[in-house]
Amino acid sequence: MLADGLWSALSTPPPLHSDAVVVEPAVTADQVLARLDGRDRGGVKDSFATMDLSGAGMELLFAAAWIHREPEQDRRRPEAPTSWVAVTSVGELAEWTSRHDTRDVLLPPLLRRAHFRILARYAGDRIVAGAVARLGSGAVDVSNVYAVPGHRVDWAELADAVGAFFPGRPLVGYERGEALEAALDGGFAPVGDLRVWVR
Incomplete structure (x- = not known):
């Protein structure tokens, strides 16, 4: 509501x-x-x-x-980095969520939604990083960004990957700690604060 x-x-x-x-x-x-x-x-x-x-x-x-990250100025569709791909199968999704503890959150019907992409970065045949991109009203929300131990997310590369699916759109999200530092290094800018409370 x-x-x-x-x-x-x-x-x-x-x-x-x-x-x-x-x-x-x-x-x-x-x-x-x-x-x-x-x-x-x-x-x-x-x-x-x-x-x-x-x-x-x-x-x-x-x-x-x-x-927040502005889209590329020329508005052309960037070429997706070859190491990042869209998750398309239930089995691939199961592997993705097992590395991020979102098995009960990211469910197979999401794979059929045009405004939603679950992205995986591969090293060989193994998923080593992931992110979710969801097209909202004008901007693309980038969330659930992670990397397995021994790997890191290059946020500039991730932005190119998201832009290949949703070209010409600004990217938004929220991060903290080392992930925030990596996002800022990758061309994102801080635009405000938020807090999450629980009981």
């Missing part, structure tokens, strides 16, 4: 998803807590990092930065 600048799930959300998401900066902590009333457990994504929910029995799970 989306009302008054606040989205909330009508029932228990899927794993790794928030019960409520603040989508307008004027939303208050009281509004969020009223929407969560009656739920013993839950998570809140404060998209603007404007509220402190610690006094309401919630703990800060993490803080992160929103990131």
Whole structure:
């Protein structure tokens, strides 16, 4: 349900998803807590990092930065790096999610959605990194970016891979820690803060 600048799930959300998401900066902590009333457990994504929910029995799970990358200036479709490919089979998806602990989140029907790409980076015949790209209203959300131990994600290369599927679109997402540093090195810029709270 989306009302008054606040989205909330009508029932228990899927794993790794928030019960409520603040989508307008004027939303208050009281509004969020009223929407969560009656739920013993839950998570809140404060998209603007404007509220402190610690006094309401919630703990800060993490803080992160929103990131943004402009599309290539000439708007041509970039050539996808050969090491990044779209996941197309159920078996390949199972391997991808086993490396990222998203088996119950990224389900096979997503492979048939035109606005959604699950990308895998291969070293030989083994998946060593992955990302999800989802076309929204004008921008492409890049999320679930990971690399297995001993490998790293080149975010400039990843941006080219995403751009091959969704050319001429800005890329957005959020990251923290070393992943944020890698994204900034790859041409992304920080554009704001967010926090995720849980109880």
